[in-house]
Structure formats: structure tokens, C-alpha cells
Amino acid sequence: MLMKHGMNSRIALLDCAKSCVLASSPVFRRQQFLLRSLGGFIDHQPHSRDMQVLRSFEVDSECVIRAITPALDPSRHKGQAGNIAVIGGCREYTGAPYFAAISALKIGADLSHVFCTKDAAPVIKSYSPELIVHPVLEESYNVGEEHKKSISSKVLAEVDKWMERFDCLVVGPGLGRDPFLLDCVSEIMRHARQSNIPIVIDGDGLFLVTNNLDLVSGYALAVLTPNVNEYKRLVHKVLSSEVNEVDAPQQLLSLAKEIGGVTILRKGNSDLISDGDTVKSVSIYGSPRRCGGQGDILSGSVAVFVSWARQHILAANSNSNLSCKNPTVLGCIAGSAILRRAASLAFSNKKRSSVTGDIIECLGKSLEDICPAS
Numbered sequence: 001m002l003m004k005h006g007m008n009s010r011i012a013l014l015d016c017a018k019s020c021v022l023a024s025s026p027v028f029r030r031q032q033f034l035l036r037s038l039g040g041f042i043d044h045q046p047h048s049r050d051m052q053v054l055r056s057f058e059v060d061s062e063c064v065i066r067a068i069t070p071a072l073d074p075s076r077h078k079g080q081a082g083n084i085a086v087i088g089g090c091r092e093y094t095g096a097p098y099f100a101a102i103s104a105l106k107i108g109a110d111l112s113h114v115f116c117t118k119d120a121a122p123v124i125k126s127y128s129p130e131l132i133v134h135p136v137l138e139e140s141y142n143v144g145e146e147h148k149k150s151i152s153s154k155v156l157a158e159v160d161k162w163m164e165r166f167d168c169l170v171v172g173p174g175l176g177r178d179p180f181l182l183d184c185v186s187e188i189m190r191h192a193r194q195s196n197i198p199i200v201i202d203g204d205g206l207f208l209v210t211n212n213l214d215l216v217s218g219y220a221l222a223v224l225t226p227n228v229n230e231y232k233r234l235v236h237k238v239l240s241s242e243v244n245e246v247d248a249p250q251q252l253l254s255l256a257k258e259i260g261g262v263t264i265l266r267k268g269n270s271d272l273i274s275d276g277d278t279v280k281s282v283s284i285y286g287s288p289r290r291c292g293g294q295g296d297i298l299s300g301s302v303a304v305f306v307s308w309a310r311q312h313i314l315a316a317n318s319n320s321n322l323s324c325k326n327p328t329v330l331g332c333i334a335g336s337a338i339l340r341r342a343a344s345l346a347f348s349n350k351k352r353s354s355v356t357g358d359i360i361e362c363l364g365k366s367l368e369d370i371c372p373a374s
């Protein structure tokens with residue numbers, strides 16, 4: 001299946017493949033033809049042996065979702081089903097934090113906050129009145145050198161006021177890469193960690209963490225959700241090697257272990273999940289559309305399911321019937337499966353025109369089919 005690449009790089013890949021075909025032997029030409037007719041670029045296509053290996057890690061995601069999703073109990077009050085905060089949204093990107101935050105609500109969280117830059121806030125607010133939007137982050141262009149320290153403390157104080165109420169942070173969707181802003185976000189992450197709040201790290205949050213591994217190293221409540229590029233950067237940095245498709249589960253396991261037992265959800269044709277102890281795979285059918293924003297839905301969904309999984313494991317007091325007891329792994333399994341089911345539903349309705357908003361609209365049905373509300 002196609003990865004999300006720019007059109008130019010796709011054309012370049014095709015040109016390269018064409019010239020190989022012209023220059024190659026008849027046997028090679030026939031192999032190229034067969035691979036093409038199976039539909040995909042060869043360098044990213046998992047081989048059937050690899051697919052078989054992945055299948056052996058496949059998990060019963062429906063069973064996990066049923067176990068951790070809380071009942072709709074009238075005695076519960078607002079906030080108990082989840083209070084999520086997304087740290088992201090800057091001048092360039094307003095869609096990504098919105099997708100993550102609204103997905104958290106559509107899965108079933110009670111409250112969803114966004115902490116973003118002042119420029120991004122009115123835009124994100126205008127997308128939805130459901131979100132609580134805090135225009136607190138600052139980028140370098142807006143801050144004189146002499147004010148950096150005081151502004152940084154102010155940003156941190158604004159987020160700290162709310163911190164203890166959050167069940168999970170999502171750091172990175174549409175965050176951008178401004179150095180001053182990323183320094184402030186590093187401090188926010190350190191405080192979240194001191195308060196034992198789970199952190200899902202995606203997008204530019206992964207850019208930050210890959211260059212500052214101490215932010216997450218050894219923190220069992222950290223979840224990294226890299227796409228193909230972000231994974232490559234992590235593997236280069238941490239394992240000093242190339243991505244290994246032949247033994248992908250083993251490499252993911254080593255990577256998670258090397259970062260001290262964080263949970264990593266490696267996104268792709270199959271989503272692979274590891275906490276350094278175990279590897280799970282979610283391969284249920286999703287969508288052949290690779291429109292931008294699906295990873296953002298995933299990060300918001302995983303945040304809610306991690307919160308629910310923590311509540312479940314705590315309440316079950318080690319009597320959970322699930323073999324895996326790590327809430328971050330359980331949250332990744334559930335988030336991945338619900339997103340993929342929603343993407344599949346959206347695609348069956350809208351085909352080529354299905355976009356991220358259509359998938360978000362299907363999150364409710366995707367969960368309802370497994371856990372009916374009544």
C-alpha cells in the first residue's frame with residue numbers, strides 16, 4: 001500500500017523504477033511487473049514472509065476494547081471518562097491539534113483542551129465550540145531575547161494550573177519546530193512526568209524527543225507514535241542503524257527497551273506496538289487513502305484509551321482477564337483498532353474523496369459496533 005509521500009517523490013520513484021525495468025534482464029522485468037501488478041512501491045512493501053511474521057503478533061483488539069471501555073454509568077460525573085490536553089497548534093498548523101482533540105471527545109472523553117500559540121487559538125476555537133482552547137504558547141518571532149525567561153515561566157505556570165486535572169497529554173500534533181516553543185514544551189513534559197501523567201508523543205513532539213531522549217527515557221507512561229519518517233529518525237538516533245523490515249518486531253522491541261520501556265506504536269500497513277517486553281500487531285483493515293491527519297486522530301484516541309486502560313487495571317486490582325496489563329500498550333491497541341475501523345467505514349462511504357473529517361465522523365460507530373452504549 002502507498003505511504004504518504006509528496007507527489008514529486010512518487011514521480012521520482014516511478015521514474016527510477018522505469019529506468020530499472022528498461023535496463024534489466026527479462027526475469028527481473030517479469031518480477032517488476034508482478035510486483036507492480038500487486039500494487040505498490042517495492043521498497044516499502046512488506047514481503048509475504050514478513051506479513052506472516054506480523055500476523056503471529058496479531059492481538060484480539062475487540063477483547064481489549066470491551067475490557068477497558070467504561071460503561072455509561074449515570075452515577076459518574078463530568079471528567080471521569082477522561083480529561084485530555086493536546087499541546088500543539090502554531091502559525092502553520094491548526095488542523096492537527098483540532099483533529100487530535102476532537103477525536104478524544106468523539107471516542108468518549110468528557111473534556112478536551114488544546115494549548116497552542118496565540119495565532120492558532122482563534123482558528124482552532126472557530127472549528128469547534130466543544131474544545132477548551134488556551135492561547136498560551138509563544139514562538140521566537142514574538143519574543144525578544146530579554147523576555148524569554150519570564151515568558152517561559154509564564155507559559156509553564158499557565159499549563160501547571162491545569163496539569164493535575166489531566167488524565168493524559170498529547171504532545172506534538174501541529175506543534176511546529178520553533179526552538180523557544182520546544183524549550184517551553186520540554187518543561188511542560190518534565191512537569192507532567194513529575195505528576196505521573198501519561199504522555200502521547202506525536203508529530204513535532206517526536207522531533208523534540210528524538211533530539212532530547214532524556215525527556216522520556218525510563219518513563220513507562222510515555223507513548224511514542226511515529227510514522228514512517230519519525231520512526232526512521234528514532235532508529236537512526238537510538239540504535240544507530242537503518243530500519244529493518246525483515247525483523248521489524250525485534251527491532252521495535254529493542255528500540256522500546258533502549259529508551260527505558262516507553263511504549264512505541266509504529267504506524268504503517270500494520271500498526272506494531274511494543275513496550276520493550278512484548279510486541280503486538282494490529283492489522284485489521286483500514287483505508288487505502290493516506291490523507292494527512294489520520295495520525296492525529298490516532299494520538300487523540302490513544303490518549304483516551306490509555307486513560308481508560310489505567311482505570312481498568314486499577315479497578316481490576318490485578319484480576320483483569322487481559323493477558324497484557326500495561327495500560328499504555330492496551331491504549332495503543334484500542335486506539336489503533338478503532339481508528340482503522342473508522343477509516344474503513346469512511347472509505348466505504350466516500351471512497352477517494354474520504355478525508356480526515358469523514359473518519360472522525362465514523363469514530364462513534366466504530367466503537368459502538370464493539371461496545372454498544374446500551
Ligand SMILES: NC(=O)C1=CN([C@@H]2O[C@H](COP(=O)(O)OP(=O)(O)OC[C@H]3O[C@@H](n4cnc5c(N)ncnc54)[C@H](OP(=O)(O)O)[C@@H]3O)[C@@H](O)[C@H]2O)[C@@H](O)CC1
Pocket residue numbers: 092093094095096097172173174175176177202203204227229230292293295296
Ligand atoms: N492539517 C494539519 O494541520 C496537519 C498537520 N500535520 C502536522 O505537520 C507536522 C509535520 O508532520 P508530517 O507528518 O508532515 O511529518 P513528516 O512526515 O515527518 O515530515 C514530512 C517532511 O516534512 C519535513 N518537516 C516536517 N515538519 C517540518 C517542520 N516543522 N520544519 C521543517 N521541515 C519539516 C520533514 O523533514 P525532516 O524531519 O526529515 O527534516 C519531512 O521531510 C506535524 O506537526 C504534524 O502534526 C500532520 O499531522 C498532517 C495534518
Ligand SMILES: Nc1ncnc2c1ncn2[C@@H]1O[C@H](COP(=O)(O)OP(=O)(O)OP(=O)(O)O)[C@@H](O)[C@H]1O
Pocket residue numbers: 001002003004203226227228267268269270271286287288290291292293294295296297298336339340
Ligand atoms: N500503508 C498503510 N496501510 C494501511 N494503513 C496505514 C498505512 N500507513 C498508515 N496507516 C494507518 O494510518 C494511521 C496513521 O498513520 P500515518 O502513517 O498516516 O500517520 P502520520 O503520517 O503521522 O499522519 P498525520 O498526517 O496525521 O501526521 C496508522 O495508525 C495506520 O493505522
Ligand SMILES: [Mg+2]
Pocket residue numbers: 202203227295296
Ligand atoms: Mg503525524
